Amino acid sequence: MTSPPDRRPLRRSLAATVSLALAAAGTLVAVALAPDAAAAGVPAPSPVGISGRGATVPFKEQEAEYAATNGTLIGPDRLYGHLPSEASGRQAVTLDAPGEYVEFTLTAPANAMSFRYSLPDNAAGTGRDASLDVKINGNQLKSVPVTSKYGWYYGGYPFNNNPGDTNPHHFYDETRTLLGSTLPIGTKVRLQVSSTSASPTFTIDLADFEQVGTALGKPSGALDVVSDFGADPTGAADSTAKIQAAVDAGKAQGRAVYIPQGTFQVRDHIVVDQVTLAGAGPWYSVLTGRDPVNRAKAVGVYGKYANQGGSKNVTLKDFAILGDIRERVDDDQVNAIGGALSNSTVDNVWMQHTKCGAWMDGPMDNFTIKNSRILDQTADGVNFHMGVTNSTVTNTFVRNTGDDGLAMWAEAIPNVKNKFTFNTVILPILANNIVTYGGKDITISDNVMADTITNGGGLHVANRYPGVNSGQGTAVSGTTTAARNTLIRAGNNDFNWQFGVGAVWFSGLNEALDATVNITDTEILDSSYAAIMNIEGATKGLHFENVRIDGAGTYALQIQSPGNASFTNVTATHIAQSNPIHNCVGSGFVITRGTGNSGWYADPPACTGTWPDPKWTNGGVPGGGTTPPTDPPTDPPTDPPTDPTVNLAKNRSVTETSHTDVYPATKAVDGNADTYWESANNAFPQSVTVDLGAAKAVKRVVLKLPPAAAWATRTQTLSILGSTDNSTFGTLKPSAGYTFNPSSGNTATITLSGTPTRYLRVTVTANTGWPAAQLSELEAYTG
Numbered sequence: 159m160t161s162p163p164d165r166r167p168l169r170r171s172l173a174a175t176v177s178l179a180l181a182a183a184g185t186l187v188a189v190a191l192a193p194d195a196a197a198a199g200v201p202a203p204s205p206v207g208i209s210g211r212g213a214t215v216p217f218k219e220q221e222a223e224y225a226a227t228n229g230t231l232i233g234p235d236r237l238y239g240h241l242p243s244e245a246s247g248r249q250a251v252t253l254d255a256p257g258e259y260v261e262f263t264l265t266a267p268a269n270a271m272s273f274r275y276s277l278p279d280n281a282a283g284t285g286r287d288a289s290l291d292v293k294i295n296g297n298q299l300k301s302v303p304v305t306s307k308y309g310w311y312y313g314g315y316p317f318n319n320n321p322g323d324t325n326p327h328h329f330y331d332e333t334r335t336l337l338g339s340t341l342p343i344g345t346k347v348r349l350q351v352s353s354t355s356a357s358p359t360f361t362i363d364l365a366d367f368e369q370v371g372t373a374l375g376k377p378s379g380a381l382d383v384v385s386d387f388g389a390d391p392t393g394a395a396d397s398t399a400k401i402q403a404a405v406d407a408g409k410a411q412g413r414a415v416y417i418p419q420g421t422f423q424v425r426d427h428i429v430v431d432q433v434t435l436a437g438a439g440p441w442y443s444v445l446t447g448r449d450p451v452n453r454a455k456a457v458g459v460y461g462k463y464a465n466q467g468g469s470k471n472v473t474l475k476d477f478a479i480l481g482d483i484r485e486r487v488d489d490d491q492v493n494a495i496g497g498a499l500s501n502s503t504v505d506n507v508w509m510q511h512t513k514c515g516a517w518m519d520g521p522m523d524n525f526t527i528k529n530s531r532i533l534d535q536t537a538d539g540v541n542f543h544m545g546v547t548n549s550t551v552t553n554t555f556v557r558n559t560g561d562d563g564l565a566m567w568a569e570a571i572p573n574v575k576n577k578f579t580f581n582t583v584i585l586p587i588l589a590n591n592i593v594t595y596g597g598k599d600i601t602i603s604d605n606v607m608a609d610t611i612t613n614g615g616g617l618h619v620a621n622r623y624p625g626v627n628s629g630q631g632t633a634v635s636g637t638t639t640a641a642r643n644t645l646i647r648a649g650n651n652d653f654n655w656q657f658g659v660g661a662v663w664f665s666g667l668n669e670a671l672d673a674t675v676n677i678t679d680t681e682i683l684d685s686s687y688a689a690i691m692n693i694e695g696a697t698k699g700l701h702f703e704n705v706r707i708d709g710a711g712t713y714a715l716q717i718q719s720p721g722n723a724s725f726t727n728v729t730a731t732h733i734a735q736s737n738p739i740h741n742c743v744g745s746g747f748v749i750t751r752g753t754g755n756s757g758w759y760a761d762p763p764a765c766t767g768t769w770p771d772p773k774w775t776n777g778g779v780p781g782g783g784t785t786p787p788t789d790p791p792t793d794p795p796t797d798p799p800t801d802p803t804v805n806l807a808k809n810r811s812v813t814e815t816s817h818t819d820v821y822p823a824t825k826a827v828d829g830n831a832d833t834y835w836e837s838a839n840n841a842f843p844q845s846v847t848v849d850l851g852a853a854k855a856v857k858r859v860v861l862k863l864p865p866a867a868a869w870a871t872r873t874q875t876l877s878i879l880g881s882t883d884n885s886t887f888g889t890l891k892p893s894a895g896y897t898f899n900p901s902s903g904n905t906a907t908i909t910l911s912g913t914p915t916r917y918l919r920v921t922v923t924a925n926t927g928w929p930a931a932q933l934s935e936l937e938a939y940t941g
Contacts (some may be wrong), residue, residue, distance in 0.1 A: 166829035195625040199223025200234050202247040203646050203683055205584050207607035210642050212582035212606030215553045217368035218266050223249040226261040226346075230254070232361065235571070236686050236774055238612045238651060241276060244329050244558075244585060245363045246609060248647065250276075254359045259293075259350035264343055268367035270441065272334040273349060274558075275481060276361040279326070283319040288356035288514050293348040294341065301352070302335050304360070306509055307484055308534055311560075315588075316486045325653075327633050328587045330363060330558060332510070332533055336441065340369065373419050373438035374476055380414040380436070380553070381407055383422070391420020393446065398424050401445075417443040417477050418878025422456040425449045427491070430499075431462060431469035437477025440508035440531070448482040454490040457481055458512065461497030464521050468498035473674030475505040475738065481512035483639045486536040486560060492578075494532075497524040505529055514538045515556070521571060527551045536560040539583070544625075556583045562614070563607075568632035569625030577601040580855075583608075590614035591648060596626035599636035608646040608687065613659070616648025619675055620665035621695070627668050637674040644681045649688065657769040658687020660716055666695025673723075677702045684709035687772050688716035688740070690846035692747075694767030697721035702728050704811070707758060710734060711772030714758035717741035725759075726752030726825075731808045734773035739763035754824045805829070807918065807938040808858070811849040816841065818930065826933045831862050831904075834934035837922070844931035847919040847939070855912040861896065861920065861936035863904040871899045880915030887919060895924075904934075912940070 164494030199221065205212065233249035242248050243256045251260050271292075285307030292299045308331045312323035341347070341393055347367070351360055369761045376382055383389040387404040389397035401417075405428055408415040414434040419442040426449065428435075435444030449455035457479060461469030479494040494509035495516040504527040509515040509916040515532035518525060520543065532539040532554065539556040542549055546566065556563045565581035566573050573596065583591040583605065591607035591614075594600045607616035616635055617640060620626075621633045628635070640662075648661035661682050664671055682689045682705065689707040692700075700723035706728035707714055720743050730738060741747060741763040751759065768814055807827050814823035816838040823846045825833040837844035850856075865868055878891035898905035918938055922931035 176474035191291050194858040199231060199247065199249040200233065202248070202249070205582055205606045205644075205646050208606055208644055211580070211604050211642060212778045213580060215555050215582070217272070217366035217442055218268070219364055219366050220262045220265075221247055221249070221364045222251040222260045222362040223247065225251075226263075227251050227259060229258045229260060229362070234774065236647070236650065238653060239325060239327060241329055244327070244587065244611055245273070246584060248609065250361050250363045252359055252361045253351045254354065256351050256353055259348045260362045261346050261348040262365050262367070264345045264347065264367055266367070266557050267340050267342055267369055267520065268337065269340045270334065270368050270370045271334050271347065271365055273365040274330055274363040275304055275364070276309065276329040277304060277306040277357045279321055280358060281321060283310065283312070283325055285310065285323045286357055288360070290360060290791070291350045292335065292337075293350055294337070295346050296348070297339065300335070303335060304333060305331065306528075309487070316488055318500040319485060326615070327561060334441075334559070336370065344839040347644065359432070370441045371439065373442040376416040377414050377436060377439070380416040381411070382416050382418060384418050384420065389422055391418065391422060393423045394502025395423060396425055396447070397422045398426050398428070401428055405430055405433055405435060408435075410473070410701070417445070417909065419443060421446060423447040426455045426656050427458045427460040427496075428463060429460055429497075430472045430474070432471045434473040434475070435477075436473070436475050439476050440478040440506060443477040444480055446480045448484065454487070454492065456483060456492040456512070458491070458493055459495050460491075461499035461502070463499040464519060466772040468522055469503065470500045472499050472502040473505070474503070474507055476507075478508035478510070479512060480508070480510050483511055483536055486513065488537070493517045499525050502526075502527070510534050514541060516540045517543060518546055518549075520547070523547045523548040523549070527610070528553050530554045532556045534558045538565050538883050539563045540565065542566040542573055542576055544569050545573065546576060547572075547574040548576070550577045550579065551581060552577070554581045555771050556581060557585055558641045559586045560588060561825060562589045562593050564588060564592045565590070566594040566597050566600065567623060567626070569623065570630055571633065572631045573597040573600070573784055575599045577603075578605060579656055580604045580761035582606045585609045585611065586614065587611050588613055590618040591616045593618035593620065594634070594638065595620055595623045596632040596634055597638070599638075601639045603639060603641040603643065606644045606646070607648050610648045610650045610661075612650050613654070614650070615653045615659045615663040615691070616661045617643060618663055618665070619671070621668045622665045633669060634671050634673045634675070637676065640675070640677045640680070642679045644683070645685070646683045648685055650686045658712055658716070658772060658851050660688040661685040662689065663691040663693065663694055664697040664700065666697050666719060668695075670696035670698065672696070672698045674699045675701065677705060679704045680706075682707045684775070685711060686774065687711045688713045690714065690722060691716040691718065693718040695719055700724070700859065702726070708732055709775055713740045713772050715741070717743055717747045717763070719743060720746035722748040722750070724750040724752060725755055727754030728758060729755065730757035732775060733757065733807070735764065735770060738766040741765060753822055754811075756828055779860055803939070803941070804936045805939065806850045806854055807848045807936050813847045815845045826936045829935070831934045832864050832866070834864055834932055837931040840929045841920050842931070843923045845919050845921040846931070846933060846936060847884075847917055848936060849884070850916050850918060850938060853916045856880070856890075856915050856918060856938045856939070857910050857912045857941055859908045859910060859918070859920075860935070861900045861906045861908070861933055862937070863932060864934050865900060865904050869898075869900055869904060870927055871897065872925060873897045874931070875924040876920055876922045878910065878911055879919040879921060881917040881919070882914065884917045887917070888913070890915065891925060
């Protein structure tokens with residue numbers, strides 16, 4: 159199937175114009191950590207398995223830097239072109255001698271493993287082939303082939319395979335293997351070097367272990383590509399025409415088409431329309447291949463192009479498309495899925511080693527990708543391009559794309575009401591984890607974005623790239639909703655601009671971004687440079703609410719163009735620069751501050767004329783490794799150890815029964831004893847409730863009033879209550895009178911038993927000094 163003459167090529171311009179379990183207010187998100195006392199690597203938040211966010215994946219992931227090994231830890235390092243910079247968590251383990259290994263201990267039963275690795279390129283730039291041994295509890299199981307032929311790109315965009323050029327990158331690849339039987343919890347699975355003759359080094363990033371179910375049988379009444387049409391399940395013969403014939407018959411007869419277990423050689427597009435194409439599961443039914451002569455033709459399942467009428471009512475499910483694309487040529491239609499597919503669904507499809515997982519050219523409507531994996535692409539993971547509407551990518555895992563992980567590009571034709579939800583997008587080698595270039599009423603919510611490499615951020619909303627403008631109705635418009643997202647180590651240096659790109663960033667390059675953009679209930683963790691950034695033309699209508707920034711390599715806010723934004727309950731900690739805002743446009747960018755903000759605002763902001771080197775701290779944990787364990791823990795903690803001297807309530811989300819005038823409850827957790835909460839007068843009882851972010855064994859509560867002598871001695875009658883769900887509260891300390899005396903600091907200390915508590919409540923029923931509840935600080939400690 160050839161491209162229609164008017165198809166827009168996939169093209170990018172890179173010109174120069176171009177604390178770790180964290181909770182946002184009202185939102186708890188536990189971010190899994192490596193154990194910090196018995197791990198080779200620096201503890202760093204994991205993007206996999208975050209409750210309620212990102213894709214629900216069928217595997218348990220383990221990082222090599224926390225496994226048992228006699229290899230060499232590399233990283234953490236985020237510098238573009240350095241091998242660890244493209245590893246998950248920016249750390250990995252290099253093996254460079256026979257007998258060196260990385261050994262993982264299973265935390266759940268598994269019969270299959272995928273692992274991510276890197277081998278050096280060869281001198282010709284065509285890659286090298288080698289193998290690694292897999293050992294189970296010390297016994298040899300098999301040797302698994304590994305290769306570098308899908309990695310190592312050089313030079314400038316769109317890159318080449320010439321090792322003599324500059325800027326080597328795209329180092330890692332993944333492979334998968336079945337383990338022959340179900341291995342129980344506690345089994346030790348070792349990747350070990352047997353020889354360095356084929357490759358001098360083997361760098362292991364991580365391994366994913368899963369329990370793969372049995373192969374799915376043929377649906378009732380379905381046509382079989384093997385038994386009915388003669389496709390070759392051994393992969394020896396070209397099965398393109400026979401599978402196409404089966405698909406055409408399926409459409410004509412109104413019957414599903416079944417791909418049984420096997421590997422099928424497909425050297426061109428299978429064109430689908432009004433048909434279901436179903437496999438036995440992505441570990442069992444594999445489409446692969448590329449034309450040996452015309453390298454612009456390769457395996458792919460495509461709808462008809464829009465100018466040919468498009469396709470509709472298609473279901474693709476339960477198989478894998480494993481391509482053989484080793485270079486990036488933007489005009490080549492060598493994507494796993496493409497064309498126009500309206501009222502169609504892609505479900506549980508594994509896409510790997512193609513150019514894009516799915517590049518969809520509209521107009522088209524009501525298309526869904528769900529429950530899928532997109533790995534090791536040379537360009538985008540998914541791109542909704544030109545007039546894609548009411549379409550969704552959800553519960554999909556994306557890693558190691560060569561360009562944007564998930565993208566919408568409204569080139570010349572509006573994209574409307576599309577959604578990216580509950581996806582995990584990790585390690586885009588270029589550009590952004592998730593982006594919308596233009597688009598109306600777009601939703602990007604409940605995702606996890608991690609480890610941006612270069613020339614992009616984690617989340618990007620922009621009037622950028624050709625064909626995005628209000629004249630064609632394609633600019634950002636309506637309401638863009640970005641809610642409940644988690645960003646980890648997002649953003650990085652732009653090698654053209656020579657400064658950092660924010661984890662969340664906005665651009666008005668083509669024209670001002672002037673729409674409603676709501677960023678809510680979001681965590682921005684350990685950003686490589688700024689947490690939030692705008693650039694290239696005015697950005698107006700930004701609204702941040704319930705956002706927690708923890709760790710930024712440079713600034714909390716990097717303002718490089720005019721516009722306006724509102725901030726409510728936005729908190730920032732571990733910001734590298736003492737002044738958290740860089741803003742050289744002055745009053746051209748208007749900030750409206752609501753309640754509950756802390757840590758990110760300064761007046762005046764910095765405007766230095768130079769960009770500082772970033773300081774990376776893995777969310778506040780200083781760098782530096784520790785001794786590797788002999789046996790990794792089987793259940794890493796989801797929370798870092800709690801320092802008994804740290805005030806758990808400081809800058810946390812807080813609610814109140816009432817407040818008077820300008821004395822809200824946020825002033826009771828702002829770390830400033832001179833500010834205070836005061837309830838409505840003559841209306842006891844009154845309460846203040848602070849969300850500690852996770853259940854903590856609180857053993858001490860310190861209550862304060864302003865220390866100034868103007869505050870006369872008073873006694874407040876109060877009780878302490880606790881809850882894990884903000885619904886059912888138990889009494890931690892019965893009601894009693896506590897005296898606040900300015901001569902002794904106006905402080906009352908209350909000891910508790912250490913009952914695990916997330917929501918800590920102080921209820922006041924009387925005050926001898928004023929007819930209202932009053933607190934300047936509510937502090938909570940575990941010791």
